[in-house]
Amino acid sequence: MIASSWLLVAFPALGALILLAGGRRTGAWGHLLGCATVIASFVYGLALFFSSNGNPVDTKLYSWFPVGSLDVDFGFRIDALSLVFVLLITGVGSLIHIYSIGYMAADADRRKFFGYLNLFVASMLVLVLGNNFITLYLGWEGVGLASYLLIGWYTDRPSAATAAKKAFLMNRVGDVGLALAIFLMFKYIGSVSYAGVFAGIGHAPAGVVTAIALLLLLGACGKSGQFPLQAWLPDAMEGPTPVSALIHAATMVTAGVYLIARANPIFNVTADGRLVVALIGTVTLLLGSIIGCAYDDIKKVLAYSTVSQIGYMMLAVGLGPFGYALGIMHLLTHGFFKAGLFLGAGSVMHGMNDEVDMRRFGGLYRRMPITFVTFGLGYLALIGFPFLSGYFSKDAIIEAAFGQEGWRGWVFGGAAVLGAGLTAFYMTRLMLMTFFGKERWKDLKTSDGKDYHPHESPPVMTVPMIVLAVGSVGAGAFLSLGHRLVDWLVPSLGPLEEPAQTVIPHALVPWLTVALAALGVLVAWLVAGRRETPVERPEEVSAVVRAARKDLYGNALNEALVARPGLWLTRFSVYLDSRGVDGAVNGLAAALGGGSGRLRRLQTGFVRSYALSMLAGSFVLVAALLLVRFS
Template sequence: MITSSWLLVAFPALGALILLVGGRRTNAWGHLLGCATVIASFVYALAMFFASSFDQATDTTLYSWIPVEALQVDFGLRVDPLSMTFVLLITGVGSLIHIYSIGYMSDDEGRRRFFGYLNLFVASMLVLVLGNSFVTLYLGWEGVGLASYLLIGWYQDRPSAATAAKKAFLMNRVGDVGLAIAIFLMWKHIGSTGYAEVFAGIGDQSPAVITAIALLLLLGACGKSGQFPLQAWLPDAMEGPTPVSALIHAATMVTAGVYLIARAAPIYNLTPTGQLVVTIVGAFTLLLGAIIGCAYDDIKKVLAYSTVSQIGYMMLAVGLGPFGYALAITHLLTHGFFKAGLFLGAGSVMHGMNDEVDMRKFGGLYKKMPITFATFGLGYLAIIGFPFLSGFYSKDAIIEAAFGQEGWRGWVFGGAALLGAGITGFYMTRLVLLTFFGKQRWKEIRSTDGREFHPHESPPVMTGPMIVLAIGSVAAGFLFTQGDMLIEWLAPSVGALQESEHGVLPHALVPILTVGLSALGALIAWLLFGRRDTSVERPREVSAVVKAARNDLYGNAVNENLVARPGVWITRFSVYLDNRGVDGAVNGMAALLGGTSGRLRRMQTGFVRSYALSMLGGSFLLVVALLMVRFA
C-alpha cells in the first residue's frame, strides 16, 4: 500500500479540482464531495497504518519533475513514522472540521467553493508532509500559503478580512524566502535537495554552512507557525470562518513549522547554535502569546494567541534536539485535538450568538448550550494541563525536558515554560468564565448593528465532531504516552528520545509545580472574573501592561516602523529614482536627439547656393585647422 501513497493526496486534490472547476452544477452536493474526499484519505491512511511496517523510511518516485542538466528533482513521497503521524492528524481532524463546516456554512452561498478551498488546503498540507525532498516540501508549503490566503479572506465584503489575508500572505513570504535560500544552499554545497542525500551529506559541510541552513529553515518555520518575529499574522487570520481557524490552528498550517524542524533533525543535531536559537524563539513566543491572550475580549483571538503560545512550547521542545523532538510531536497531536475542539466550540457559540465574538457580551451560556459547554470545557481542562487529560501528559513532559537542561538553560527555558503554564491557566479560565458562567449579559444588550441574541445549541452535524474531539482531548495524551508508544514509533524518523540525568530540578517536582501554577492562574482568574459582574463595556483606563498586551506587545508597531515604513520609503525613493533618473535619462536623451534633429532639419533648405556656402565654410575651417596643426 505504501507504493500507492499518492492516493492520500489524490483524493482531496481531486475534490478541490471538481469543486473549483465544476461550477454551479456541484452546488447541491459539493459539500458532501468535499467531506467524502478527506474522509477517504483518512480511511486509506488508517489502512496503511495497520497494514504496513514503518521501521524505516520508504521513498516512492512518481515522475521526474525538474530534469535540468545537473539539477534533477523527482516528485516523490516519503512514508515513515513522522509523515504518517502528520497524515493521520491532518486527515483525521480535517475530516471532523469538514463535517462541522456542513452545518456552519449551511447558509453561505459559496459553500461549494469553500469546501473546494478546504480540500486544496488539505491536499497541499499532505504534499508538504509526504514529500521526500525539500523542493517537494516547498511545493506543499506554497500551496498551503495560497489556500490560507483564499480562506482567511473568504468574507470578501469585509475590508478587515482582505487586510488579514494580505498580511498573512506577505508575512509568510518573508519566512518562505528563508526556506528557499536554505534549499539553494543545500543544492550548492551538497548537490541535491532530497532528504536522503541532504542528510547523508550535511555532515561533510562546514559548521558555518550547517548553521546558516538551520537558521534559514527556522525563518521559514517561524512564518508558517506564527512564531516571533513573524507571529502578527496569525491572530488576524481569525477573520476567516471559524472552521478555517480550526484547520489552520490545529491540524495544518501552524504545525508545518514544527514538522520542518523535526524533519530536519539530522541538520539541527549538528549545530548547537541552531538548536539554541530555536529554543530561544520557542520560549519567548510561548510567553508572548500567553501574555497577549490575557488582554483580548475576542474569543477567537484569545484562542489564536493560545495557539501562538502552544506552538511556542513545541518549538522549544524541538530546539532541545534529541531531548525533545518526540515530545514536540506528542504535544502537537494532543494540541490538534483540544485546540480544534476549542475553535469549533467557539464557532458553536458564535453560531448561537449571531456571530458575536466579544466575550463580554456572553455569560451564562452553559444553560443554553450544554453540549458546547461540555466539549469546550474538556478542551479547556486539557490545554491548562489538568491532571490525566491530554495536555497534562504532553505539555508537562516538555516543561520537564526544559528543566532537564543543565545550567542557565534549565532555569531560563524551564522557568519560561512553567510561567507560560500559569498564564495559560489564567487566560483560559477567564475565557470560560466570561463565556459560560456569570450573569447572562446578552439579555440586556443588542449588538452594534441591531442584532438580538437568542443563544441555542448547534445542530448535530456540528456538535458531533466537537464530541469526538472532546474525547480525544481527554484520552489522546494517555494513549500516546502509554509505554512510550509514540516516542518509540517516531524513533526511526527523529531518533530515540534522550532523557537528562541531571537538570536543575528533580523530575518528580516539575509536574507538581506545573499543576500548582496552572491552578493558581485559574484561581486568580476566578477571583477577578468569577466573583463579580463583568462590564459589557471594555474598561478604558488600564495599566501599562494591559495596554501593551492589547496592542500585541507592540509587535505590529515594531513591524510597521522597522519593516513596513522603511519598505514604503525605499519603494518611493526607487520610484522617484526610476522616474527622475532612469526615465529622466532616457527621456532626456530622446529630447536631446529630437531637438538637435529639429535644428539640423532647418539647415536643409533645398537651395544649391546654401549647400555650396556650407561646403566653402567647412573647407575654410578645415584649412585653418590644418595650418594650426602645422605651425603649432
C-alpha cells in the first residue's frame, strides 16, 4: 500500500482540477465531489496507518530534476509523523468540507470554493509527505497560494483583498528563510533529502548548523504566525469561517510546527537553535493571549487564541528531544477543539446575519443549544479543564517548560502557566458575552436594516461540530493513555525524555495551572458576567487595553522594520534608476543628438560657403604658424 501513497494527494488534487477547470457545469454536484475526494484520502490514510509500524519508508515516484550534483527525486516518506498529519489534515479537513456544504449553500461559486479547499488539502499533504526539503517547499508554496485564494474569497470586500495580500507577502518573508536554509544544506551537506541531510548534519560546521536552524525557524514563523510574523493570522479571518477553521486548526499554521519536528536531527545538534525556538514560542504565546483579552470580534479572539496555542507548540518543540512529541500532541488536540470552536463561531454567525461583534450577542444558548454545547466543550478543552483534551496536552508542555534548568525553567514555565490563566480569561469572556446574559441583539438591527433571528444551524453543519466536540473531550486522554502517541512517534522523533526534576515540585504544576485557569474564569465572570455588557465598545480604556487593541503594535513594528524601509529602498532604487542609469543614458543620447544637430548646420550645400570656410581656415592656419614662428 505504501507504494501507492501518492493516492493520498491524487484524490484532492484531482478534485481541485475538475472543480476549477470544469466551470459551472460542476456547480450542481461540485461540493459533493470536493467532500468525497478528501474523505477518500482520509480512508486511504487510515488504511496506511493501520498497516504501518511507523518506521520511515521512502518511495520514489520519479526523478524530478537532476542538475549536476543536485539530483532531486519527487518522492514521499511514510512514517509515524507523516501519518499522524495525514489523518489530522484529511480527518478534520473532511468535517470542515461537510460543514461548508451548509455554510456556503447560498454562494453562487460554491464549487470553486470547494476546488480551492481541495487544492489546500492536496498542497498540505505534499508538504507533510515529501521525503526531501524541495518537495516540502513545493507543498509549502502551494499552501501559500491556496490560502491567498481562500482568505480573499469575498472579492467585493477591500478588507479581504488586503488581508489576502498581507498573508501572502508576510509568508514570503518566511519562505525566503526556508529557501536559504535549503541552499545551505546543499552547499555544506551536498543533499536536500531528509536521509542525506540528517545523516550529514553532524559533519557540518557548528555555525552553519545554527544558521540552518534559525532560517528554518524563520520559515516556520511565517507559516505558523509566530512573532514577529504573526500579524497576518488574525487578518485571515476575512475569509469564510470554514477557511478560518481549516487554516487555524488542521493545516497551514501547523506547518511550521511540523517543519521543526521533522527537522529534529538538525535542532538536536544546536542548543542555540532550540533556545531561540523556545523563546519565540514563549513570546508568541503571551502576545496572543494578551491581545485576545481585548477584542470583541469572536473570530479574532479565536484567531489570537490560535497564535497563542501555536506558541505553546513552538515552545514544546524548542525544549528538545523530550518536547517534540508534546508539541505534536498539543497540535492534534488543538486540531479538534479549535476546529470545533471556529465552526461553532460560524454557526453563531450563520444565525446572526454574519455578525461577529460579541457585544451584539447574548443569551444565545437558548436559541442554539447544539452550538452552545459543542462550543462549550471546545472552550473547556482549550482552557485545560481537568481530563479534557487540553488538560493532557497543554499541561504536559507546562510541566516540561518548568523542567528546564536555571532561569529557563522559571521563564518558560512561568510564561506558559500565565498564558493558561489569560486563555481562561478571554475564552470565558467570549462564552459569557456570546451565550449568556441579556439578549442584546433583540434591540439591534444590522447595517442593512434586517432584524436578527438567531436559530440553530442545519444538521450538515451541526454534525461535524458534534464529532469535533467528542474529540475535544476524549482525544487527549486517548493519545496520552499509556504514552500511546509518544511511543508511536519514536521512529520519527526519538524517545520522550522526561525531565528528572522541575524548578518547582513536579506534583504542584498541575494544581498551579488549574488554579490560574480558575482565577482567569473568575476574573472574566467579574468583568463580563456580573456587569451588563455595553453594546458599544468603550473608547476610554487603559493604556494596556489600548495597546492590545492595536495588536501590541505588531503591525506598527513590521511597518517600521520592514514595510517602510522597503518602501524607501524602492523609491531610492527608482530614483537611482530614473535619474542615474536612465539619466546617464538619456544625457549621452541628448548630447550626441544636440551636437550632431549643430554640426549639421555647417552642411549648407552652397559652394561659396564652403570656400569662405576654407579661406577662414587658411587665415587661422597661417596665424597659428606665424605665432609659433615668432614666439
